Amino acid sequence: SQTIHQWPATLVQPVGSPLSLECTVEGTSNPNLYWYRQAAGRGLQLLFYSVGIGQISSEVPQNLSASRPQDRQFILSSKKLLLSDSGFYLCAWSVGYAGSYEQYFGPGTRLTVT
Amino acid sequence: KQEVTQIPAALSVPEGENLVLNCSFTDSAIYNLQWFRQDPGKGLTSLLLIQSSQREQTSGRLNASLDKSSGRSTLYIAASQPGDSATYLCAVSRVNNFNKFYFGSGTKLNVKP
Numbered sequence: 580s581q582t583i584h585q586w587p588a589t590l591v592q593p594v595g596s597p598l599s600l601e602c603t604v605e606g607t608s609n610p611n612l613y614w615y616r617q618a619a620g621r622g623l624q625l626l627f628y629s630v631g632i633g634q635i636s637s638e639v640p641q642n643l644s645a646s647r648p649q650d651r652q653f654i655l656s657s658k659k660l661l662l663s664d665s666g667f668y669l670c671a672w673s674v675g676y677a678g679s680y681e682q683y684f685g686p687g688t689r690l691t692v693t
Numbered sequence: 694k695q696e697v698t699q700i701p702a703a704l705s706v707p708e709g710e711n712l713v714l715n716c717s718f719t720d721s722a723i724y725n726l727q728w729f730r731q732d733p734g735k736g737l738t739s740l741l742l743i744q745s746s747q748r749e750q751t752s753g754r755l756n757a758s759l760d761k762s763s764g765r766s767t768l769y770i771a772a773s774q775p776g777d778s779a780t781y782l783c784a785v786s787r788v789n790n791f792n793k794f795y796f797g798s799g800t801k802l803n804v805k806p
Contacts, residue, residue: 625793628793636793682784
């Protein structure tokens, strides 16, 4: 069966510090991978998605970047965090089983920038 | 651009009621529509996925329908239970870019014992 991991689960970082959040998927090959952010009381905002190693689509201009160094690894980074980067970060994956591309989400990382 | 709207934003019902959550989208050229459940502080759990060629999907007490021509989907929950309390979100992907999903802002459901 497939499993998605995110770490860390929670993170408190000062403004101006760097960020690295990691997401890995087990039990599938060549998944589409996604990073979303959910601000308090709001919907999900798609930040980045990737259809293959080294292929990153950025959806919203911002202080963040993403990389996919391996097939089942997706990393979200920032060189200098802003207060507005606080939020709940969710990683997701999908594959085209019978053309369905159903999405599955990880447990999320709660980031607080102080 | 695809806009997804969910109404109502919040709903409180007594245990045992049957209820309907609504999701509407502006571009009918969708590829998939997926319903999720989110518990506070947790990730999203997939409930049902409807492909564009399908009209409905069922899982236990849940039934989701899709009407592409009117740009609407409904999630029907039968015999609601307190454990159903959560936020329910719908998401759609488009035919011309089925890798990208657009989310509604969700309906927060509270089922009272």
